[in-house]
Amino acid sequence: SPPAPPAMQQVLDNLMGLPGSPGVADLDLIFLRGIMESPIVRSLAKAHERLEERKLEAVRGDNLTLVQEILRDIGRLARPDGQGAAAELARILREPHFQSLLETHDSVAAKSYDPPVSPGPEPPLASQPVPPDAVRMVGIRKAAGENLGVTFRVERGELVIARILHGGMVAQQGLLHVGDVIREVNGREVGSDPRALQDSLRHASGSVVLKILPSYPERHPPRQVFVKCHFDYDPSTDSLIPCKEAGLKFMAGDLLQIVNQDDPNWWQVRGTPGGVAWGGRSTFIPTWGSPQQQGALCGSLSGRRKKRMMYLTTKNAEFDRHELLIYEEVARMPPFRRKTLVLIGAQGVGRRSLKNKLIMSDQSRYGTTIPYTSRKPKESERDGQGYRFVSRGEMEADIKAGRYLEHGEYEGNLYGTRIDSIHAVVEAGKMCILDVNPQAVKVLRTAEFVPYVVFIEAPCPETLRAMNRAALESGVATKQLTEADAQRTVEESSRIQRGYGHYFDLSLTNDDLERTFGRLREAMDHLRVQPQWVPVTWVY
Known part of the structure; x- marks a missing residue:
């Protein structure tokens, strides 16, 4: 045996x-x-x-965080020349394939599986003609004070379901639909007062039986839509929202999932992981921005038909004309390498120093362009070392043909950055670092360049002058910054932030160069291990 x-x-x-x-x-x-x-x-x-099932449990589920901690520790041990075992280990840990393996492990350990898509039950008698007076009895069990997540309106003297809140009790049960006519509640006629019906349902407890005249709407599979907000919104200050408690307060830069767009004026949304107010219950946001933006729009478009649309990179010219930035549709992407790093900021705020430090920290990973100029080279200068020298006629022709990202004239000579020089750095397998004027971001923010835009914000004038004095003493700077110069830099920084803030992926206040550099480098490492939200036009 x-x-x-x-x-x-x-x-x-x-x-x-x-x-x-x-x-x-x-x-x-x-x-x-x-x-x-x-x-x-x-x-x-x-x-x-x-x-018998033997459950396998992961030792830990935050290995991406662990790797970041290890990389920080290795950074203290690495040799300046980038050689040695510590530097080699850091390169292995930063490899995209290794990072993807860790991300997959953490996802499996956290059981982050998408639930199977359920087609849901078909509407009753959807394929059969429905008599106009056919009624249904719908039973709901609830506690006193519990909200059903439904609103009503009066239509032809009857109470009709106007809106069903996504994630609410009614939406989860799927027994009621927008357009259904409410005839009775627990055997009593409802009348024609929406507020009275709301109060009656809110205070009811136990079994609630509704007699309804169903609408049997046609069902469509929902499309997932995510947006990035470009303005601040507080429903408590909005006089147009039907129910302030159902509105969602958010800040510029927050990410939202739109779950219902049936209403032309109010979208139902949920916050996204890493965004705001993540939860099952949905809330409302206006389709046309804050109350102030709505007023500005009504004033500028009075007498004209309003056109509602999301902010798309490909249509930014239309929004630039109206200066009205609302929502931008975005998509979630797994970790990937951006083609360009764009540093934006006021003059003298430290962009060039940060660019040079980042390139010197890892020359195999970062690079930059060589500017073109029409001036004659000096005796000590060689073409390709510091500048590319071309004739003025050739440069003017290329500018006219749109081959330059940006250009300018100084002391009678043209200077500029050619677009193909950016592609050359990217094709060499490096991230191209650019410190350009804010206007250039509109050209760069496309799938062609896939930029990560970092705004280097100026600190207070006193800190600026203190940093300037330290730079003068160390020989890095040669010009002393006056109080007026520092104030102008701060004001210019504020103007850039107001006018181009919706383009920024990250904002860093440069009140200490080494600390700012550390935060910038850490952000670059996170791009390789964390999912990213990008404009949907980069994906489709």
Whole structure:
């Protein structure tokens, strides 16, 4: 006979010591031992042991965070020349394939599986003609004070369901639909007052039976839409929202999932992971921005037909004309390498120093363009070392043909950045770092350049002057910054933030160069290990 499993063998061993014990019949022990020693029972126990599920649990589920901590520790051990075991280990840990492996492990450990899409039940009698007076009885169980997540309106003297809040009780049960006519509640006619019906349903408890005239709407599979907000909104200050408690307060830069767009004026949304107010219950946002923006729009478009649309990169010219930035549709992407890093900021705020420090920290990963100029080279200058020298006629022709990202004139000579020089750095396998004027971001923010835009914000004037004095003492700077210069820099920084803030992926206040550089480098490392939200036009 097959050997007994360990647990079964332990029971048999215990049975051997039971004979003679008080209250135990020897005949019963012999009978029980005979059953357990039967080959059939042993085989069944062995099969059960084989078939029993053994759960595998991950040791930890935050390995991406652990790797970031290891990289920070390695950074203190790495040699300046980028050689040695520490630098090699850092390169391995930063490899995209290794990072993807860790991300997959963490997702499996956290059981972050998308639930299977359920088609849902078909509407009753959807394929059959419905008599105009056909009614249904719908039963709902609720506690007193519990909100059903539904609003009503008066239509032809009857109370009709106007809106169903996504994630609410009614939406989860799927028994009621927008357009259904409410005839009775618990056998009583509802009348024609929406507020009275709301109060009646809110205070009802236990079983609530509704007599309805169904609308049987056509069902469409929902499309997932995510947007990035470009303005601040507080429903408590909005006089146009039907229910302030149902509105969602958010800030510029927050990410929202739109779950219902049926209403032309109010979208139902939920916050996204890493965004705001993540939860099952949906809330409302206006389709046309804050109350102030709505007023500005009504004033500028009075007498004209309003056109509602999301902010798309490909249509930014239309929004630039109206200066009205609302929502931008975005998509969630797995970690990937951006083609360009764009540093935006006021003049003298430290963009060039940060660019040079980042390139010197890892020349195999970062690069930059060589500017073109129409001036004559000096005796000590060579083409391609500091500048690319071309004739003025050639440069003017290329500018006219749109081959330059930006250009300007200084002391009678043209200077500029050619677009193909950006592509050359990217094709060499490096991220191209650019410190450009804010206007250039409109050209760069496309799938062609896939930029990560970082705004270097100026600190207060006193800190600016203190940093300037330190730079003068170390020989890095040669010009002393006056109080007026520092104030102008701060004001210019504020103007850039107001006018181009919706383009920024990250804002850093440069009140300490080393600390700002550390935060910038950490952000670059996070891009390779964390999912990213990008304009949907980059994906489709």
